[in-house]
Amino acid sequence: MNAPLLAIENLTLSFGASAALNGLTLAIQPGEMLGLVGESGSGKSAAALAVLGLLPQGAQLTGDIRFHGKQARPEHLRGRGIAMIFQDARAALNPVRCIGRQIADALHAHQGLRGAALQAETIRLLAEVQLTDTARLLQAYPHELSGGMCQRVGIALALACKPDLLIADEPTTALDTTTQAAIMQLLHGLIQRHGMAVLFITHDLALAAAHCRRVAVMQAGRVVECAASQTLFADPQHAYTQKLIAALPHRMAAQPAGEAVPLLDVRALRKLYPMRGTAEMLAAVDGVDLQIAQGEALGLVGESGCGKSTLALLIARLLDASAGSMKFEGQDIAAMPADGFAGTGQRRRIQMVFQDAAGSLNPRHTAFAAIADPLRHLLGLQGKALDSRVRECARLAGLPENLLNRLPHQLSGGQKTRIGIARAIATEPALIVLDEPTAGLDAPVQAEILALLENLRLQLGMALLLISHDLNVVRQSCGRVAVMQHGRIVETAPTAQLFSQPQHPHSRELLQALPQIEA
Known part of the structure; x- marks a missing residue:
């Protein structure tokens, strides 16, 4: 296996007496989509925020983070090779600034673009995330867009950094299956076109199984199992992984027949x-x-x-x-x-x-x-x-x-x-x-x-x-x-x-x- 794009070794993170990460070790290969799953509070989002240095004041972080084989502090990686799509796409956007200006802000900050070049690249990014009706979207505000459209705008903002690694934190939460499938197809297309890797954080084990070649399972701030997707779901080794898979929806509720006079x-x-x-x-x-x-x-x-x-x-x-x-x-x-x-x-x-x-x-x-x-x-x-x-x-x-x-x-x-x-x-x-x-x-x-x-x-x-x-x-x-x-x-x-x-x-x-x- 090639040298990992991102290697995390024995990462610990605490907020006062509360530990969010407890010896996290994880590696992401160039060009792969790695699934990261686990219960709420297991440390998935905390790991992503720790890598990017998006932590509140007073947080205590120790361990080793290497990107492209070189040791780096998290704040040095943000916007310089690693970008993030946040869980709540609409909340991650500025509600009082139109979509065109938000993308232009990111392009100016990370690529130094101005004038006609800035306008052209803004339009190109919207097209790359498969958003049409560009003239309307450039002037639209987040509340005027659907959840799927807001998610695509979030991806466009991340692409403005030209990242080698894209961290996607629950990018399909609350999206219907067809929009979810379209977002996943978009992410796979970006991997193929740009050669970037994706850390795909999700609570949806079926989604991770369908789209990630490898899946890492987190519990209590550390990875307890990491394996090829098909192997992990067919023959999970850790008791916690077995618990997660056993909890997947599988039964059908019995329901009363409809009444003559409905409620x-x-x-x-x-x-x-x-x-x-x-x-x-x-x-x-x-x-x-x-x-x-x-x-x-x-x-x-x-x-x-x-x-x-x-x-x-x-x-x-x-x-x-x-x-x-x-x-x-x-x-x-x-x-x-x-x-x-x-x-x-x-x-x-x-x-x-x-x-x-x-x-x-x-x-x-x-x-x-x-x-x-x-x-x-x-x-x-x-x-x-x-x-x-x-x-x-x-x-x-x-x-x-x-x-x-x-x-x-x-x-x-x-x-x-x-x-x-x-x-x-x-x-x-x-x-x-x-x-x-x-x-x-x-x-x-x-x-x-x-x-x-x-x-x-x-x-x-x-x-x-x-x-x-x-x-x-x-x-x-x-x-x-x-x-x-x-x-x-x-x-x-x-x-x-x-x-x-x-x-x-x-x-x-x-x-x-x-x-x-x-x-």
């Missing part, structure tokens, strides 16, 4: 938005029909930008529809303005678990306060009754009581998701809308959350609308699946039927893009 009956629902600079309207949701039975779990899948999250906000009555009806428990709730729905008795009957578990929590409020908030405002609970109900909901959601006094930044991703679930079930809803509740979680934590939701559904008799880009999650958790494309539901079928005999071309396209682990 929620959505008909011809539309949501229109004005297109900036024109008199035209864009239909984010375009004539959706959808029914959810009492106590069932319905999965909603589709590409990024197809309207899934907009539909979720409409059903949760956090957004007003432009047209159509939504009968919930026999009453048309679409006729009620969203800002007035909170004052009705039905607000407590429909709750939502948001995609960004951390972003949906007030950073200054404890876990207890987050769960207590709907109980105070919707049920009027106070004192001992409030305290008792908060603790009961935390127990039902699998959140230890000793974490109730912690702030969001003191909790893991899985724990923050449990807070969102506890908050949602607090008012005893009949329907919970879950928008990507397992996005960004590693396989064991994901399995725990899905098992929790299934138990709560059966125990409390509530219905779930589970929105996910991960078809394996939906297959495991839902009795029926609805497929969305361009604002419309194009197919709805029992889960087993949809996965074995999809009828619509877009359903087949999504399934064909699903990563598979080959034994």
Whole structure:
């Protein structure tokens, strides 16, 4: 084997008394895509930030980092041979600076380009990451782009450094399977054209198996196993690797048959938005029909930008529809303005678990306060009754009581998701809308959350609308699946039927893009 492009030896990283890396040793070969997997908190992202010197003040880092065979300090590597794609693509972009200027800033800083050369290279980078409609994109802001488009912009920014090594930290989190496949194809193309290597950090073991020739498994700040992908997944040697693979989604939930009168009956629902600079309207949701039975779990899948999250906000009555009806428990709730729905008795009957578990929590409020908030405002609970109900909901959601006094930044991703679930079930809803509740979680934590939701559904008799880009999650958790494309539901079928005999071309396209682990 050739000399490694990047060699990490016995790297340790601590923040005060807390150790993030504990003797990490890892090597990346030129031109390879190395997968790095492990549970949340295992040190994957910390390793990437340590290599680039993107650590907070006071962090203690020891060990040896060699790049191109030469020892180097992390801060000397940043932007000089190593670039990074961050996990939250939209948050990594400047929200008040247009896309064209952000790419131009990177090109000027790293290549010294100016004037016409700067403009030409900006356009070339957009084309290289397969972004069309360049004139519009140069003037667009991050909030005007889909998740997949933001991810491509992030890759373009990284390419502005002309890196030999690209660190991709969860670059496909919360993307649908077809967009995910397109991003992975783009990364492989970049490897071939530029000869660069990619450190691919992911919680998705199936994705790592499908796209990486070698996979390294991290636990407690160190690599416990590293092998060729096919060997590792067929015959894992370490007990921790065996645990990760065993936690992959593999079963299908049993679900009740639909009732004659559904809990929620959505008909011809539309949501229109004005297109900036024109008199035209864009239909984010375009004539959706959808029914959810009492106590069932319905999965909603589709590409990024197809309207899934907009539909979720409409059903949760956090957004007003432009047209159509939504009968919930026999009453048309679409006729009620969203800002007035909170004052009705039905607000407590429909709750939502948001995609960004951390972003949906007030950073200054404890876990207890987050769960207590709907109980105070919707049920009027106070004192001992409030305290008792908060603790009961935390127990039902699998959140230890000793974490109730912690702030969001003191909790893991899985724990923050449990807070969102506890908050949602607090008012005893009949329907919970879950928008990507397992996005960004590693396989064991994901399995725990899905098992929790299934138990709560059966125990409390509530219905779930589970929105996910991960078809394996939906297959495991839902009795029926609805497929969305361009604002419309194009197919709805029992889960087993949809996965074995999809009828619509877009359903087949999504399934064909699903990563598979080959034994």
